[in-house]
Amino acid sequence: MASFLVNGWPAQSIDTADRGLAYGDGVFRTLLVREGRALNWARHHRLLERDCRMVGIAPPDPAIVLDEIRRLAPANATVKVIVTRGSSGRGYAYPEDMAPTRIVVAYASIPVDPEPARDGIGARRCDLVLGEQPRLAGVKSLNRLENVLARAEWRDPAIREGFICDAAGRVIEGTMSNVFIAKAGAVATPALTRCGVVGAQRERVRDLLAAQGIACAERDVPFAELAGADELFITNSVIGIWPVVRLGAWVGAPGPVARLIQRLVAADDAAAA
Amino acid sequence: MASFLVNGWPAQSIDTADRGLAYGDGVFRTLLVREGRALNWARHHRLLERDCRMVGIAPPDPAIVLDEIRRLAPANATVKVIVTRGSSGRGYAYPEDMAPTRIVVAYASIPVDPEPARDGIGARRCDLVLGEQPRLAGVKSLNRLENVLARAEWRDPAIREGFICDAAGRVIEGTMSNVFIAKAGAVATPALTRCGVVGAQRERVRDLLAAQGIACAERDVPFAELAGADELFITNSVIGIWPVVRLGAWVGAPGPVARLIQRLVAADDAAAA
Numbered sequence: 134m135a136s137f138l139v140n141g142w143p144a145q146s147i148d149t150a151d152r153g154l155a156y157g158d159g160v161f162r163t164l165l166v167r168e169g170r171a172l173n174w175a176r177h178h179r180l181l182e183r184d185c186r187m188v189g190i191a192p193p194d195p196a197i198v199l200d201e202i203r204r205l206a207p208a209n210a211t212v213k214v215i216v217t218r219g220s221s222g223r224g225y226a227y228p229e230d231m232a233p234t235r236i237v238v239a240y241a242s243i244p245v246d247p248e249p250a251r252d253g254i255g256a257r258r259c260d261l262v263l264g265e266q267p268r269l270a271g272v273k274s275l276n277r278l279e280n281v282l283a284r285a286e287w288r289d290p291a292i293r294e295g296f297i298c299d300a301a302g303r304v305i306e307g308t309m310s311n312v313f314i315a316k317a318g319a320v321a322t323p324a325l326t327r328c329g330v331v332g333a334q335r336e337r338v339r340d341l342l343a344a345q346g347i348a349c350a351e352r353d354v355p356f357a358e359l360a361g362a363d364e365l366f367i368t369n370s371v372i373g374i375w376p377v378v379r380l381g382a383w384v385g386a387p388g389p390v391a392r393l394i395q396r397l398v399a400a401d402d403a404a405a406a
Numbered sequence: 407m408a409s410f411l412v413n414g415w416p417a418q419s420i421d422t423a424d425r426g427l428a429y430g431d432g433v434f435r436t437l438l439v440r441e442g443r444a445l446n447w448a449r450h451h452r453l454l455e456r457d458c459r460m461v462g463i464a465p466p467d468p469a470i471v472l473d474e475i476r477r478l479a480p481a482n483a484t485v486k487v488i489v490t491r492g493s494s495g496r497g498y499a500y501p502e503d504m505a506p507t508r509i510v511v512a513y514a515s516i517p518v519d520p521e522p523a524r525d526g527i528g529a530r531r532c533d534l535v536l537g538e539q540p541r542l543a544g545v546k547s548l549n550r551l552e553n554v555l556a557r558a559e560w561r562d563p564a565i566r567e568g569f570i571c572d573a574a575g576r577v578i579e580g581t582m583s584n585v586f587i588a589k590a591g592a593v594a595t596p597a598l599t600r601c602g603v604v605g606a607q608r609e610r611v612r613d614l615l616a617a618q619g620i621a622c623a624e625r626d627v628p629f630a631e632l633a634g635a636d637e638l639f640i641t642n643s644v645i646g647i648w649p650v651v652r653l654g655a656w657v658g659a660p661g662p663v664a665r666l667i668q669r670l671v672a673a674d675d676a677a678a679a
Contacts, residue, residue, distance in 0.1 A: 135495075137422045146419035147427065149410045149509060154420065154488070156550035157430030163496070188551065189558060211496065215427070218554075222408075223436070223484065223513055225550065225557035225581055236422060240496055264537030264601070265573070268555060276549035277429035277498065278461065281491075282541060284498035285462060300538065308498055328537070 138201050138237045151234055153217030156225065157275035159234070160184035161215040162333065164370050166206040166239070171199060172402050173370060176333040181214060184272045185233075190218050193235045205239035211371055213238040217275070250395065253378030253387045254293035256367075258356065259283040259308065263299050263328040271331040284308040294367055296356070296380065299328055304356045310367035310375075311335035314354060315390040317363065321350040334368040334398075341397040347390075364388035374398060411474050411510045424507055426490030429498065430548035432507070433457035434488040435606065437643050439479040439512070444472060445675050446643060449606040454487060457545045458506075463491050466508050478512035484644055486511040490548070523668065526651030526660045527566035529640075531629065532556040532581065536572050536601040544604040557581040567640055569629070569653065572601055577629045583640035583648075584608035587627060588663040590636065594623040607641040607671075614670040620663075637661035647671060 137144050152158035162181045165172045178195045185192035193216055202212050215236040221227050261283040269276070283297050294307040306312055306329045313322045320342060325331050342349045359365060365377035365385060374395045376387035410417050425431035435454045438445045451468045458465035466489055475485050488509040494500050534556040542549070556570050567580040579585055579602045586595045593615060598604050615622045632638060638650035638658060647668045649660035 135423060139422065145422060147422050149412065149418060149420050149511065150408060151427070152554075154424070154427045154490075154548070155434075156554050157548050158551060158554050161428075188555065213496065217427075223486065225553045227554070227558070238422065261541055262539075264539035266535075266537035266552065268534055269551065274551055275427070275430050276551045278431060278542060278547055278549045279539065280498045281425075281429050281431050281500070282461065285500070 134241045136205050136239050138205055140235050141197070141201060147234065147236065148220045150220040150222070151217055152219060152221055152227070153215065153234060153275055157277070158188075159190065159215060159217030159275045160188060160273055161213055161275060162273060163211065163213045164333065166202060166208075166210045166212050167402065168209065169203060169207050170405050171202050171212070172405060173333050173337050174199065176336050177370070180273070180331060180333055180336070181216065184274065185216055187269070187272050188274065190216060190233050192216070193233065198235065198237065201237040205237055209242040210239040211242060213240070215275070249293055249375045250373055251387070253376035253385070255291050255379040256294045256296055256307070256377045257287060257292050258381060259286055259295040259297045261286065261297060263297050263305050265299060265327040267327055270328050271325045273330045280308050293375065294377070298356050302356050303353050304359060305329040307367050310369040310372070313338065313349070313366050313368065314359060314362045315364040315388065316361060319350065320347060320390060321352055321354060323354045324351050332368060332370060334370045334373070337398065337401065338368050338374070338394055341394065341401060345393070345397070359383060364390050366391040366394070407514045409478050409512050411478055413508050414470070414474060420507065420509065421493045423493040423495070424490055425492060425494055425500070426488065426507060426548055430550070431461070432463065432488060432490030432548045433461060433546055434486055434548060435546060436484065436486045437606065439475060439483045439485050440675065441482065442476060442480050443678050444475050444485070445678060446606050446610050447472065449609050450487075450643070453546070453604060453606055453609070454489065457547065458489055460542070460545050461547065463489060463506050465489070466506065471508065471510065474508075474510045478510055482515040483512040484515060486513070488548070522566055522648045523646055524660070526649035526658070528564050528652040529567045529569055529580070529650045530560060530565050531654060532559055532568040532570045534559065534570060536570050536578050538572060538600040540600055543601050544598045546603045553581050566648065567650070571629050575629050576626050577632060578602040580640050583642040583645070586611065586622070586639050586641065587632060587635045588637035588661065589634060592623070593620060593663060594625055594627055596627045597624050605641060605643060607643045607646070610671065610674065611641050611647070611667055614667065614674060618666070618670070632656060637663050639664040639667070
């Protein structure tokens with residue numbers, strides 16, 4: 134069950150001429166609403182705004198978006214905010230006065246399965262290799278066919294996430310998450326300057342670690358380096374923080390860094406206005 | 407003015423939960439209809455079907471698509487056929503029994519400006535560099551944000567097309583077209599094994615040249631090689647064949663290969679059943 138607002142109006146459909154459909158010409162973010170509070174909203178909105186600017190779309194007024202989120206999700210929901218360049222005629226060129234389309238979708242909350250956060254997950258390395266496109270690196274654009282194809286590589290429910298690398302064998306992200314590695318007290322997450330999506334949860338985790346005096350390097354991480362990890366975990370605004378306990382031949386356990394981050398994120402959510 | 411059929415039904419809108427919007431999870435082709443005949447239809451449909459298979463979407467029945475094209479475009483129109491993976495809940499994973507969404511759009515024909523085909527066009531080299539993604543190379547997917555950003559680099563109406571290269575400086579395509587180069591009687595078009603879109607017009611041009619005993623190499627073409635061209639021209643199913651007469655410092659004129667191709671394409675269109 135999902136409910137929708139399109140430019141503030143209840144709707145189940147969008148204009149067939151919308152460039153979001155025609156070209157994936159837009160951006161989106163997905164967040165949790167708990168007891169009417171949009172969790173980690175400041176980072177979600179900052180990233181949505183940055184993504185809009187990266188592709189030349191006028192960003193929506195955050196107060197309007199937040200109001201629409203509250204209308205659709207007065208209690209608990211998973212909410213997706215999509216901003217497209219709007220409707221146009223045929224062709225990649227667009228007029229300067231485009232009116233963007235703002236879509237807010239609220240999905241009914243499903244009960245949280247505590248198991249993956251508690252016990253950790255199995256993961257795999259995807260065969261698909263991410264293309265490098267620095268102009269869109271970090272942007273959560275509507276061009277997500279790579280993620281779809283990577284996620285379609287497996288159906289084994291024991292595997293909850295796939296790690297995706299670039300052509301140089303650097304791990305970039307999970308199909309739906311960002312990746313962190315801890316080794317001998319040092320924490321790192323892949324640099325997302327060539328490809329990948331910067332998640333709001335990733336940014337929060339980095340900020341929360343910094344506030345604890347724990348540096349989190351943002352750097353190239355060769356996939357081979359994961360075999361020497363003390364801890365691996367993935368982050369996503371909906372699932373939260375999931376320790377990885379199996380990745381190919383590597384076997385680990387939920388570790389102190391993942392547990393610390395889970396506590397810090399929970400406290401940050403609880404403290405949100 | 408445009409008219410639409412969505413899964414065979416007249417519609418101005420599509421389900422907001424369609425994965426074509428959410429992820430660009432689909433493919434499309436654009437073609438001309440003249441006096442009720444879908445021009446170059448066999449190649450358009452073959453490529454649409456191939457693209458569907460490349461991304462794991464069940465291709466539509468060509469007879470149904472052609473019937474819908476005829477319903478929407480009994481005389482003259484530009485027609486776009488979009489096939490998405492269909493509607494689903496949130497998340498990149500999808501069930502095995504997805505029902506694809508088939509969208510046929512007919513745009514009213516606008517009078518053809520004879521000037522660019524006759525006199526040739528000015529073109530530029532785009533700053534945007536295409537990412538390499540062999541899994542999607544050649545596919546006309548709904549992930550076209552690179553083309554949108556490349557086309558947004560200029561507004562000078564004297565420039566009708568932008569050439570886009572990959573990171574190694576190989577020319578791949580135009581923002582909306584495929585590229586051909588002729589030099590000393592040899593014709594070539596960029597290989598599209600790493601990125602780029604295989605256009606139906608490109609495939610027809612290669613077939614028509616082959617039928618004349620003229621080999622057209624499909625190979626890597628360094629952008630620098632264009633400076634030594636005798637002729638450059640671009641191909642697209644809607645615009646046809648446009649000679650390029652200016653590209654940066656390079657100045658040319660419509661040449662015998664482009665003129666031959668224009669005649670062959672016109673004859674092929676006239677001969678279509």
